[in-house]
Amino acid sequence: MTPLFWRESFIVFRRQIRMNLRNPAWVLIGVLQPVLYLVLFGPLLKPLVAQFDLPTDNPYTFLVPGLLVQLGMFGAFFAGFGLIAEWREGVVEAERVTPASRTALLVGRLMRDLLQLLVQALILIGLGFWMGMRAPFAGVVVGVVLTLCVGGACAAASNALALTTKSEDVMAPLINMIMMPVLLLSGIMLPMTLGPSWLERISDFMPFRWITDAVRDTFVGDLGTSAMAWGVGWAALLFVLALWWGTNVFRKENA
Amino acid sequence: MIHARGLVQTFMTGQGKKKTEVHAVDGVDIDVAEGEVVGFLGPNGAGKTTTLRMLTTLLKPTAGTATVAGYDVVTQSQDVRRSIGYVSQAGSTFSSAIAGDEVMDHGMLYGMSRRDAERKGKELFEQLDLPGLWRRMPKNMSGGQKRRLDIAMGLIHEPNLVFLDEPTTGLDPQARANLWEHIAGLRAKQGVTVFLTTHYLDEADHLADRIVIIDKGRIVASDTSDNLKAQVSGDLVDLEVAGDEQIAVARDKLGSIAQGVEVEGRHVRGRVERAGRVVPGLLRDLDSGGVALDSIEVHRPTLDDVFLTLTGRSLRDADAASDAAGAADGESTDELEGATR
Numbered sequence: 001m002t003p004l005f006w007r008e009s010f011i012v013f014r015r016q017i018r019m020n021l022r023n024p025a026w027v028l029i030g031v032l033q034p035v036l037y038l039v040l041f042g043p044l045l046k047p048l049v050a051q052f053d054l055p056t057d058n059p060y061t062f063l064v065p066g067l068l069v070q071l072g073m074f075g076a077f078f079a080g081f082g083l084i085a086e087w088r089e090g091v092v093e094a095e096r097v098t099p100a101s102r103t104a105l106l107v108g109r110l111m112r113d114l115l116q117l118l119v120q121a122l123i124l125i126g127l128g129f130w131m132g133m134r135a136p137f138a139g140v141v142v143g144v145v146l147t148l149c150v151g152g153a154c155a156a157a158s159n160a161l162a163l164t165t166k167s168e169d170v171m172a173p174l175i176n177m178i179m180m181p182v183l184l185l186s187g188i189m190l191p192m193t194l195g196p197s198w199l200e201r202i203s204d205f206m207p208f209r210w211i212t213d214a215v216r217d218t219f220v221g222d223l224g225t226s227a228m229a230w231g232v233g234w235a236a237l238l239f240v241l242a243l244w245w246g247t248n249v250f251r252k253e254n255a
Numbered sequence: 256m257i258h259a260r261g262l263v264q265t266f267m268t269g270q271g272k273k274k275t276e277v278h279a280v281d282g283v284d285i286d287v288a289e290g291e292v293v294g295f296l297g298p299n300g301a302g303k304t305t306t307l308r309m310l311t312t313l314l315k316p317t318a319g320t321a322t323v324a325g326y327d328v329v330t331q332s333q334d335v336r337r338s339i340g341y342v343s344q345a346g347s348t349f350s351s352a353i354a355g356d357e358v359m360d361h362g363m364l365y366g367m368s369r370r371d372a373e374r375k376g377k378e379l380f381e382q383l384d385l386p387g388l389w390r391r392m393p394k395n396m397s398g399g400q401k402r403r404l405d406i407a408m409g410l411i412h413e414p415n416l417v418f419l420d421e422p423t424t425g426l427d428p429q430a431r432a433n434l435w436e437h438i439a440g441l442r443a444k445q446g447v448t449v450f451l452t453t454h455y456l457d458e459a460d461h462l463a464d465r466i467v468i469i470d471k472g473r474i475v476a477s478d479t480s481d482n483l484k485a486q487v488s489g490d491l492v493d494l495e496v497a498g499d500e501q502i503a504v505a506r507d508k509l510g511s512i513a514q515g516v517e518v519e520g521r522h523v524r525g526r527v528e529r530a531g532r533v534v535p536g537l538l539r540d541l542d543s544g545g546v547a548l549d550s551i552e553v554h555r556p557t558l559d560d561v562f563l564t565l566t567g568r569s570l571r572d573a574d575a576a577s578d579a580a581g582a583a584d585g586e587s588t589d590e591l592e593g594a595t596r
Contacts, residue, residue: 008364015360019352090345094408097311097341098364099333 005107008100012108020112030075031120034067038127041189052191055220060133064125065143065215066188069208071120072151073182077175079113079155080162087166102251106159110246113155114148121147136221143218149235150211156242160249186212207234256416256448257287257310261319264305279305281472282319287450289415292442294463295452296558298570302472303452304344307420310450311341324416337365340409340417344424346401347408350394354404355380357393358411365412372411379407382444383437399430403437410447417441419451423458431458438462456558456570468562475565480558487556487564488514490530492537494523497547505546512537521549 020027038060045059056062086092095105121144125133135143158175165171185192185206192203203209214231217223264280280302287293297303308314310323312332321328324338348357355376362372380389383403393401402422409417422438423431439462441447453459459466460480468476468483476483492513496505505523510516512533513525527533530553541548562570 004366011360011363015352015356018356019349022351086349088345089349090343090347090405091349093313093343093345094341094347094361095364096313097336097339098361099336099366100364 005101005104008104009108009111011100012095012105013111016109016112017115020116027116027119030078030116031071031123033074034071034120034124035127037067037070037189038063038124038131042131053193054191055222056134058132058134060128060131061135061219062191062216063189064128064133064135065219066186066212067124068121068143068147069150069186069212069215070183070188071124072117072147072149073154073208074179075117075120076113076151076154077158077179079109080158080160080171081168083109083159083162084166084168084171087163092163096250103247106156106243106246106250109159110152110155110243114152117148117151117155118144133219135219139218139221139223142223143215146211146215146218146231146235149239150208153235153238153242156239156246160242160246163249182206182208185209188212207238210234256289256291257285257321257323257450259283259285259306259310259319259321262306262309262316262321263318264302264309264314265317278472280309283469283472283474285310285321285467285474285477287448289448290442290446292439292449292462292464293451294459294466295450295469296454296456296459296466296562296570297452297469298454301469303454303469304420306469307341307418307450307452311339311418312336313341337412338414338416340412340414342405342409342417342419342422344420346393347405348393348401351392353389354385354391354393354396355389358404358407361408362411367412375411375413376407379410382440383407384433397430398426399433402426402430402434406437410441414447416448416450419449421452421454423453423455435461454570460558466558468565470562470566476561483558483561484556487526487560489526489528490556491524491526491554491560492530492534493550493552493554494541494548495550496521496523497549501546504544505541508537508540508544508546 042059042063045063049059049062050057052062054062083092092105096102125140125144129135161171161174165174185203186208187203192200192209195203210227210230211234212231213227214225214235217225217228217231222228262280262283262285263278265276265278267274268277283302283306285306295303295306305314309316310321310328312328312335315329323335326332326334326338328335347361348354355373358376358379359369359372362375363369367375377389380386383406385400385403385407388396388400388404393404396404406419406422409419419438423434426434435458438449438451441449449462451462463480465477465479466483467474476486492509494505494509496502499521502518502521502523506516506518509523509525513527516523516525518524534551534553538551559570562568
């Protein structure tokens with residue numbers, strides 16, 4: 001992690017941001033889905049949330065953390081599509097003939113994805129507060145950091161997947177295939193504790209379920225729970241694994 | 256500048272149990288001296304791009320060694336990358352980014368300061384005939400302009416050695432001629448050593464001091480265009496005989512001075528040394544033998560003849576054959592090379 005590495009990462013990051021700013025609509029389109037859930041699904045939760053046996057009876061304090069994790073996962077999962085387009089036009093190859101660090105080529109892009117995610121998360125949280133969510137500031141900060149961890153992991157995985165498949169036609173169904181079970185078993189819309197015990201046991205094996213629970217705990221200001229420990233552990237582990245995979249793919253000679 | 260010995264690249268292709276090992280490059284030796292312009296010629300799928308990707312550190316050789324600009328491509332890849340420019344077939348800039356930004360970012364990834372990258376970039380835009388296009392997006396450029404922009408990207412860090420992969424593929428004749436001038440200028444004005452791949456004969460003929468011919472992953476020849484053509488024995492004389500009954504006479508007459516005489520329809524062809532000296536006599540001979548001609552053509556040997564002599568097939572046939580074989584396998588040779596990207 002030398003100054004040269006950060007310089008190279010920053011060059012890649014700035015280039016990506018410049019292209020994003022030329023087309024800011026995509027940042028808003030990315031946040032549209034969770035906002036729609038918040039506005040159109042949130043009110044449905046209002047009469048139900050009291051029966052969930054949760055530390056909060058505020059539907060938005062329950063829903064916003066789940067939507068944050070969803071944003072972190074799925075927003076970032078689509079980051080790789082941009083990379084396929086760049087690869088097709090020879091940009092990735094052109095960058096790989098420079099002496100720049102291969103890790104920097106990935107990290108610069110991840111920095112863009114994380115900044116984008118941060119902006120989207122702040123929009124979502126701001127809207128949540130406006131609709132009546134209540135959460136302590138420190139908890140929200142920790143929750144956002146966890147979200148960025150998940151987002152970074154998913155973005156790195158998405159970039160790695162993009163350079164491995166090199167085809168939108170392969171990647172789109174693959175992401176859909178991963179998305180459905182992850183979404184259903186993570187308790188993003190409804191808490192997994194509502195279901196029968198067999199379903200809950202299955203969801204125990206879903207890392208994102210623990211992360212969702214952890215972010216939820218941060219939003220009620222409860223930072224000492226076991227879900228919190230599991231969630232932080234999973235988020236850190238996924239982040240490290242995905243970064244390792246992504247760097248490997250960028251380094252590999254036939255990427 | 257380049258010394259490669261026994262470069263090999265193999266990879267697996269096909270699906271499931273039908274996997275086969277493909278020797279894309281099968282023991283290639285190449286030497287390029289400083290200041291040379293070398294044309295790397297061969298049909299599609301011959302291993303040109305794969306060789307180039309090994310020399311530019313993008314692909315690790317399965318076997319063999321290569322030093323480029325004085326550094327080993329495997330153990331000193333960073334130094335190689337710093338010293339060379341590479342202009343790939345696929346392009347190098349994003350279609351909806353600003354051309355000048357792309358060039359500057361590229362220079363900065365080579366460690367240049369922002370100011371140096373901008374100064375050198377603008378200088379290259381002038382040299383490469385891209386005035387006023389600094390703020391233009393590549394998608395709004397013509398094919399020729401885009402290729403020149405790619406070359407600017409490859410030259411931003413002032414390398415002494417530039418690799419050009421199929422630089423004029425897909426360009427119209429005017430844009431090609433224009434690009435040729437710029438490529439010739441690289442060496443003439445800037446002293447850059449140029450290694451370019453092409454499957455166009457005229458391109459290799461026009462640009463290169465020396466031509467290296469590759470076929471099926473092996474180097475089959477390496478010499479100047481003139482020397483290569485001298486290997487082909489003689490000029491091709493092509494007679495079109497007016498009447499079918501005269502073909503046999505024409506064949507005998509041509510056969511007395513030419514080698515490898517063949518008949519195809521009413522065409523009688525053969526190779527003779529120094530056509531200018533023997534053709535007048537041949538015409539008198541044919542005339543006195545009662546043979547009337549519809550046409551006569553004399554061809555100087557071309558690089559295609561060289562390829563034919565060396566491999567037993569013409570370059571065009573080799574292209575067509577590799578395309579057909581690719582279609583039968585359910586994948587084109589482009590994809591085969593693409594698999595190594």
